Amino acid sequence: MSQEESGLKFSEEAERQFQDIISRYPIFPANKIDPKTGEEEKKDQRLAALLPALLLAQGEFGYVSIEVMDYIAQRLNLEPAKVYSTATFYTMYNKQPVGKCHVQVCTTLSCALRGGYELMEYLEDKFGIRVGETSADGKWTLSEVECLASCGTAPMFQATFSDGEIEYYEDLDMSQPQKVEAVLAQINRRLEGLRTPKEMHDA
Amino acid sequence: MEEKFLSRNFEIEKAYNLDIFEEHGGYSTLSKAFSMDTDTIISEMKKSNLRGRGGAGFPTGVKWSFMPRDSDKEKYLVINADEGEPGTFKDRYIMELDPHRLIEGCVITAYTLGLRTGYIFVRGELQHAIRRLERAIKQAYEKGHLGKNIHGKGFDFDLYVHSSAGAYICGEETGLIEGLEGKPGQPRMKPPFPAIVGVFGHPTLVNNVETIASVPFIIERGGDFWASLGIEKNGGPKLFGLSGMIKKPGVYEAPCGITVRELLERFGGGMLDGSDLKAFIPGGSSCAILKPDALDAQMGIETMREAGSSMGTGCVTFIDHTTCMVRLATRLAHFYHHESCGQCTPCREGTGWAYKVINSIEAGRGRPEELELLLDICDSIQGNTICAHGDSLAIPVRSYIKTFTEEFEDHIKHQRCPFKPWRTGKSKSKVSSAA
Ligand SMILES: Cc1cc2nc3c(=O)[nH]c(=O)nc-3n(C[C@H](O)[C@H](O)[C@H](O)COP(=O)(O)O)c2cc1C
Numbered sequence: 327m328s329q330e331e332s333g334l335k336f337s338e339e340a341e342r343q344f345q346d347i348i349s350r351y352p353i354f355p356a357n358k359i360d361p362k363t364g365e366e367e368k369k370d371q372r373l374a375a376l377l378p379a380l381l382l383a384q385g386e387f388g389y390v391s392i393e394v395m396d397y398i399a400q401r402l403n404l405e406p407a408k409v410y411s412t413a414t415f416y417t418m419y420n421k422q423p424v425g426k427c428h429v430q431v432c433t434t435l436s437c438a439l440r441g442g443y444e445l446m447e448y449l450e451d452k453f454g455i456r457v458g459e460t461s462a463d464g465k466w467t468l469s470e471v472e473c474l475a476s477c478g479t480a481p482m483f484q485a486t487f488s489d490g491e492i493e494y495y496e497d498l499d500m501s502q503p504q505k506v507e508a509v510l511a512q513i514n515r516r517l518e519g520l521r522t523p524k525e526m527h528d529a
Numbered sequence: 530m531e532e533k534f535l536s537r538n539f540e541i542e543k544a545y546n547l548d549i550f551e552e553h554g555g556y557s558t559l560s561k562a563f564s565m566d567t568d569t570i571i572s573e574m575k576k577s578n579l580r581g582r583g584g585a586g587f588p589t590g591v592k593w594s595f596m597p598r599d600s601d602k603e604k605y606l607v608i609n610a611d612e613g614e615p616g617t618f619k620d621r622y623i624m625e626l627d628p629h630r631l632i633e634g635c636v637i638t639a640y641t642l643g644l645r646t647g648y649i650f651v652r653g654e655l656q657h658a659i660r661r662l663e664r665a666i667k668q669a670y671e672k673g674h675l676g677k678n679i680h681g682k683g684f685d686f687d688l689y690v691h692s693s694a695g696a697y698i699c700g701e702e703t704g705l706i707e708g709l710e711g712k713p714g715q716p717r718m719k720p721p722f723p724a725i726v727g728v729f730g731h732p733t734l735v736n737n738v739e740t741i742a743s744v745p746f747i748i749e750r751g752g753d754f755w756a757s758l759g760i761e762k763n764g765g766p767k768l769f770g771l772s773g774m775i776k777k778p779g780v781y782e783a784p785c786g787i788t789v790r791e792l793l794e795r796f797g798g799g800m801l802d803g804s805d806l807k808a809f810i811p812g813g814s815s816c817a818i819l820k821p822d823a824l825d826a827q828m829g830i831e832t833m834r835e836a837g838s839s840m841g842t843g844c845v846t847f848i849d850h851t852t853c854m855v856r857l858a859t860r861l862a863h864f865y866h867h868e869s870c871g872q873c874t875p876c877r878e879g880t881g882w883a884y885k886v887i888n889s890i891e892a893g894r895g896r897p898e899e900l901e902l903l904l905d906i907c908d909s910i911q912g913n914t915i916c917a918h919g920d921s922l923a924i925p926v927r928s929y930i931k932t933f934t935e936e937f938e939d940h941i942k943h944q945r946c947p948f949k950p951w952r953t954g955k956s957k958s959k960v961s962s963a964a
Pocket of ligand 1: 609612698736737
């Protein structure tokens with residue numbers, strides 16, 4: 327494993343969380359003596375920390391670029407390819423920057439029945455973009471998403487903020503658009519203090 | 530009103546805090562469990578007729594007895610909190626409203642089977658649940674319900690939350706183990722079963738959130754009592770999540786054996802005004818669809834099988850007369866294609882073909898021979914893959930075609946969908962910078 331020292335570095339708070347994540351996974355004896363030190367080698371399970379570590383990195387650096395994956399590989403002592411293969415399998419890692427707020431509307435089953443598509447179209451008009459796009463001001467990205475375990479409170483959307491925080495906004499019955507409006511106003515206030523993922527990444 | 534168990538604390542304000550949880554009797558079953566012989570606990574679990582609540586319905590006590598007793602390897606507990614089956618939203622309630630119940634169940638389970646470490650594998654989107662669990666775990670450590678020498682019994686147990694990152698297939702228990710190990714969630718061949726070779730190559734018990742949250746009650750009241758609350762082979766109450774075109778969607782607790790009609794009428798408030806029940810899915814999107822004539826079927830593993838479907842997760846979706854069955858099948862096929870891990874050819878390719886064919890029927894381009902083709906695709910997927918993900922498309926798609934054949938044929942004959950579209954295209958937004 328020969329990676330260059332990365333230009334990225336976790337903040338103090340993120341580093342604390344990173345250490346906490348690593349401490350959750352075991353270290354087993356490798357049943358092998360290290361020829362150099364004469365001590366028993368340990369086989370750690372740092373790969374196990376990868377999923378949470380990548381989420382942490384996304385909240386810290388905005389999105390999971392190659393550079394971010396390499397940094398995590400270096401920090402967890404993993405081959406970069408292992409990190410790439412995992413990072414590309416899971417949908418919550420953004421390999422490209424999204425907006426400050428990633429709005430994901432569920433349209434799978436109960437949400438489709440109860441107006442998920444109507445909600446999506448309302449938000450398209452509101453943000454002035456189509457599903458799959460990011461608004462020109464970098465504020466919103468709108469996506470369609472599969473079932474989020476919120477079927478009893480359909481329709482709904484999930485908002486992922488650039489700092490990694492996720493909120494569900496549920497029961498957004500489209501016969502009362504004022505409810506959606508209230509939720510958007512709330513989100514707007516929260517966005518004031520946030521940078522776009524791209525700004526976070528390039529900082 | 531029946532006595533409540535799993536949902537007992539849902540209405541109690543801030544029951545997710547340790548002091549409130551304890552005020553209402555929480556963690557009191559630990560001392561009882563610690564005074565019991567572990568063989569007795571397993572036999573109570575068997576007597577309870579508790580069936581796994583993750584969808585497959587395997588008897589929990591039997592699964593526990595498969596865990597090796599004398600293993601020099603450390604053994605693990607893994608809680609399946611990946612809740613992603615469309616239509617399913619019950620485990621979330623336990624984690625968000627009563628997280629200590631799950632922790633209490635974990636401690637008893639670990640004590641019984643000699644497990645020293647546990648992971649709650651939560652789907653990453655459920656961040657609210659993760660926050661509540663993390664806080665509850667911290668409180669439980671502070672109070673000595675977790676950690677070293679629990680309750681002075683010389684028993685150590687560590688419990689952690691492991692956040693996943695968006696992959697439905699990680700709900701499958703071996704896909705989950707891969708995800709816990711930091712890899713893509715591609716399910717493993719069984720055998721060996723997780724009880725022998727699980728996470729990090731060690732013996733592992735995988736159980737669903739609701740399954741383990743039931744354990745404290747079984748310890749408190751006994752296996753026979755739990756069994757007496759349900760029907761034959763299906764013990765206890767469980768959580769039923771009701772959604773779709775009904776008046777009062779939500780999560781409700783009721784005994785196993787309750788009929789779908791009772792769930793709909795007593796808890797769900799009936800169909801919405803102006804909505805007639807056309808069909809229902811008893812336990813998540815991987816179950817066969819049923820018509821209203823099956824409303825009197827009882828919620829149990831065997832009884833639902835006899836009715837032509839399965840109980841699955843027990844979360845029922847009610848569908849009304851305005852819904853196009855071809856479109857619903859298209860939407861679900863899209864889901865299973867999107868979530869296929871890509872490992873087995875029949876699933877990777879078959880789910881995609883199935884989606885394309887149904888979609889073309891829905892779009893008014895279907896040909897008469899395509900219904901046979903679809904059934905053929907389902908046959909070539911089912912039973913030919915490592916895990917049951919492919920079956921989860923084949924079973925419902927086949928049932929939609931067989932139950933609503935005329936509707937499919939109509940789409941093909943008239944080359945159009947007669948129902949109001951979901952996506953109206955009313956949005957006026959123009960293309961701007963793409964993500
Ligand atoms: C494709 C697929 C997805 C699954 N998703 C879940 C899930 O989200 N939650 C769950 O508890 N079980 C899920 N299961 C079932 C698990 O494989 C396993 O049976 C369960 O975790 C065992 O726990 P139990 O016996 O307590 O139900 C899924 C199975 C398959 C085939």
